[in-house]
Amino acid sequence: MLNSLQSSFGTIFEPDLFAEIAEVGNLTKVSEGEKIIEIGQYVRGMPLLLSGAIKILREDDEGDELLLYYLERGDTCSMTMACCLGDTQSEIRAIAETDVELVMLPVRKMEEWTAKYRSWRNFVFDSYHNRLNELLTTVDSIAFKNMDQRLVEYLEEKSRISSSKIIVNTHQEIADDLHSSRVVISRLLKKLEHLGKIKIHRNQIKLINF
Structure with missing residues (x-):
């Protein structure tokens, strides 16, 4: 798993952090079309995407869906992070767009790594920034196109x-x-x-x- 992590996340993380992720992370493979996270579910782990793509969907009161954005290799889902840290129910649905390989990280490590590793803090902040930009792009598309x-x-x-x-x-x-x-x-x-x-x-x- 360590080689896959280093291949997907390059020089983003320090060697010690790579080693910790490999030690506590749960390597998971998901087939195309399978649900990874469901609306209303309590999320107990944060995903790091090693390969493939995941689509993130929102649902309205009538059960109709809207595609918000895609996650790809080297990404994580900021909405999932927020649910993990806040121990709240998921407001999004995540479905494997292709066959996916990911590492699920335990919630207890997220705060610890934020204090311990600068690269982890930067990765989390960049993820929030990227997902926000993608959400704004979706809103602009709906509103103006x-x-x-x-x-x-x-x-x-x-x-x-x-x-x-x-x-x-x-x-x-x-x-x-x-x-x-x-x-x-x-x-x-x-x-x-x-x-x-x-x-x-x-x-x-x-x-x-x-």
């Missing part, structure tokens, strides 16, 4: 994360992530196909001119 633009950006981001021009999602799944309806998403995808930007297949979308 039409669904056409949001859909294009969504497809581009999915393609980047999967390193593939093939998006394996149903129209309903895309609608759920964008907090829209399947009818609207299907209509906009047909429009993109007419413009020659994508090719629609059953449960798949091939990006052509992106």
Whole structure:
């Protein structure tokens, strides 16, 4: 596990901190589509993502979801950290976007490392900053962009994360992530196909001119 940690987090952490993480961390593998954290759950560990991608979702009062942001290799979830330290229930849902490998860290170590290691403090603060910027980007997208633009950006981001021009999602799944309806998403995808930007297949979308 130590080699995976060093590969994913480079020179971010001191050698002594790498050694402690390897000693107390729980290496976990999660398959694509599996839930990692559920809304209302008490979070007992903080994840460090070694490989793959995780999507973070928020749910409204009617049970509809909205994609907030993705976590990728070298990331952690600041919302999870807040729940761990405050012993509060999770307000987000985390689902493996791809097959994922991560290390779960015990809550008791988080405060200890904050006092002990400067690199850990910097990592935590940077994580909060990055997630806040991503949330602001999501808010800006909802407030200032039409669904056409949001859909294009969504497809581009999915393609980047999967390193593939093939998006394996149903129209309903895309609608759920964008907090829209399947009818609207299907209509906009047909429009993109007419413009020659994508090719629609059953449960798949091939990006052509992106």
